[in-house]
Amino acid sequence: MTLTETHPRGAAAPGPDGPDGSGAQAVVTGIGVAAPNGLGTRAWWRATLAGESGIGPLTRFDGERYPATLAGEVPGFDPAAHVPSRLLPQTDHMTRLAFAAAREALDDAGVDAAALPEYGAGVVTAASAGGFAFGQRELEALWSRGGAHVSAYQSFAWFYAVNTGQISIRHGLRGPSGVLVTEQTGGLDALAQARRQLRKGIGVLVTGGVDSSLCPWGWAAHLADGRLSTRRDPATAYLPFSADANGHVVGEGGALLVLEDAAAARARGAEVYGRVSGYAATFDPAPGTGGAPRLRDAAALALADAGLAPGDVDVVFADAAGVRADDVAEARALAELFGPRGVPVTAPKTMTGRLAAGGGALDVAAALLALRDQVVPPTVHVAAPAEDCPLDLVTTARPLPLRTALVLARGRGGFNAATVLRAPAG
Amino acid sequence: MPEMSIHDLTTLLRECAGEDESVNLEGDVLDTPFADLGYDSLAVLQTTGRIERDFELTLDEDAVAEAETPREYLAVVNHQLTDRSNA
Numbered sequence: 179m180t181l182t183e184t185h186p187r188g189a190a191a192p193g194p195d196g197p198d199g200s201g202a203q204a205v206v207t208g209i210g211v212a213a214p215n216g217l218g219t220r221a222w223w224r225a226t227l228a229g230e231s232g233i234g235p236l237t238r239f240d241g242e243r244y245p246a247t248l249a250g251e252v253p254g255f256d257p258a259a260h261v262p263s264r265l266l267p268q269t270d271h272m273t274r275l276a277f278a279a280a281r282e283a284l285d286d287a288g289v290d291a292a293a294l295p296e297y298g299a300g301v302v303t304a305a306s307a308g309g310f311a312f313g314q315r316e317l318e319a320l321w322s323r324g325g326a327h328v329s330a331y332q333s334f335a336w337f338y339a340v341n342t343g344q345i346s347i348r349h350g351l352r353g354p355s356g357v358l359v360t361e362q363t364g365g366l367d368a369l370a371q372a373r374r375q376l377r378k379g380i381g382v383l384v385t386g387g388v389d390s391s392l393c394p395w396g397w398a399a400h401l402a403d404g405r406l407s408t409r410r411d412p413a414t415a416y417l418p419f420s421a422d423a424n425g426h427v428v429g430e431g432g433a434l435l436v437l438e439d440a441a442a443a444r445a446r447g448a449e450v451y452g453r454v455s456g457y458a459a460t461f462d463p464a465p466g467t468g469g470a471p472r473l474r475d476a477a478a479l480a481l482a483d484a485g486l487a488p489g490d491v492d493v494v495f496a497d498a499a500g501v502r503a504d505d506v507a508e509a510r511a512l513a514e515l516f517g518p519r520g521v522p523v524t525a526p527k528t529m530t531g532r533l534a535a536g537g538g539a540l541d542v543a544a545a546l547l548a549l550r551d552q553v554v555p556p557t558v559h560v561a562a563p564a565e566d567c568p569l570d571l572v573t574t575a576r577p578l579p580l581r582t583a584l585v586l587a588r589g590r591g592g593f594n595a596a597t598v599l600r601a602p603a604g
Numbered sequence: 605m606p607e608m609s610i611h612d613l614t615t616l617l618r619e620c621a622g623e624d625e626s627v628n629l630e631g632d633v634l635d636t637p638f639a640d641l642g643y644d645s646l647a648v649l650q651t652t653g654r655i656e657r658d659f660e661l662t663l664d665e666d667a668v669a670e671a672e673t674p675r676e677y678l679a680v681v682n683h684q685l686t687d688r689s690n691a
Binding site for chain 2: 263264268374
């Protein structure tokens with residue numbers, strides 16, 4: 179069965195991608211990646227399909243002093259190779275990673291930023307804590323040596339909007355821009371905000387998220403969250419949907435994407451990875467009020483936004499909390515929507531750890547390449563889902579005919595988001 | 605107290621704020637505006653903080669802000685260095 183037979187999506191179909199009547203249809207034409215299991219889209223995707231994990235002992239600082247010692251660190255990153263000298267003294271590690279991903283995405287899309295109208299392109303990224311490591315260093319300087327020793331660049335290098343601003347300045351993308359702070363849903367929420375700007379007539383958006391907080395200050399915050407795995411074996415630390423789940427591992431990195439209107443992309447002959455066809459966000463009821471979590475509602479609303487039914491979805495990229503109660507809740511939401519084991523589900527973040535604002539964006543990149551290559555990347559380290567998680571969990575790369583992918587994310591504090599991606603039209 | 609030279613200043617600028625790839629700081633840059641050298645006001649502020657620490661000076665904030673070129677900036681710094689050694 180092909181989706182084309184069940185749900186004709188030809189040119190005659192009303193445009194679910196442009197319910198505001200603008201007719202704009204958001205497509206992704208460029209991908210840039212910085213991930214713990216690969217720097218650059220090609221290296222990361224190869225490792226992801228091969229099931230190669232980037233989780234290991236912390237090297238950025240001495241993790242042995244903390245209960246949790248594992249993380250996903252982006253390998254082989256040489257800042258000087260990706261960041262101009264002028265910008266090195268004023269950038270945190272996560273901004274440097276974002277520079278690399280933004281450049282890769284723009285190059286991949288073949289977009290010449292300098293040739294665009296002055297306000298015709300914008301930047302919308304997601305972030306969590308901004309440049310945490312930079313901020314820690316300057317706070318240390320403040321308390322140990324005094325205010326005269328604090329960098330003037332602390333004024334913005336720590337700030338959660340800094341990646342958007344730096345990318346905007348470096349590439350001359352002066353159109354509507356912004357930042358979203360919704361923890362792990364940020365990557366999806368940013369993509370949706372970029373799509374809104376596209377519908378308002380902005381021609382090109384750089385969007386997604388790249389995050390890092392691998393410093394003692396950031397680690398203290400992650401530990402306080404209470405959901406970090408304290409296991410020391412990278413193969414057993416982060417086991418979402420497993421009966422043996424024990425919390426999650428934190429990683430750094432993410433993805434940035436170039437979003438354009440389909441017609442404009444076609445007109446300039448750009449290669450299209452896929453369409454951003456649907457999106458929705460919901461918020462959980464306050465704890466203790468008895469309401470049910472609303473991840474399923476986000477997924478259902480995103481499908482409605484795309485004009486699709488659950489049966490149209492070929493693969494789900496799960497949030498994959500790695501915390502038993504949250505895993506069971508997500509599995510239940512998926513079973514209610516798709517039926518028990520009703521759709522292939524995967525969590526390539528088992529190879530990277532949870533990337534905060536970068537997580538949803540990297541999952542979108544993975545979903546788009548899955549659609550391109552017609553293969554579902556694996557969930558690693560999980561032998562089989564728990565009995566109370568009735569999922570068709572993909573644990574080795576699985577070739578499949580793929581037209582539609584659903585990406586789910588949950589952010590600490592009650593955020594839920596869902597994004598529907600479809601293979602290029604035609 | 606020796607005066608600060610253009611070489612001292614460009615070395616500190618480079619350390620504090622990096623170096624624009626299109627600019628040759630070894631060339632004759634005494635009268636080139638900081639903006640043309642790729643240094644914005646924050647870059648100059650960062651470098652000023654470093655000079656104040658290294659030389660144990662407190663530079664005249666307004667005079668530093670008005671200095672648009674390395675020559676004007678060095679005049680402010682060296683004026684205060686001279687004042688101090690004469691005090």
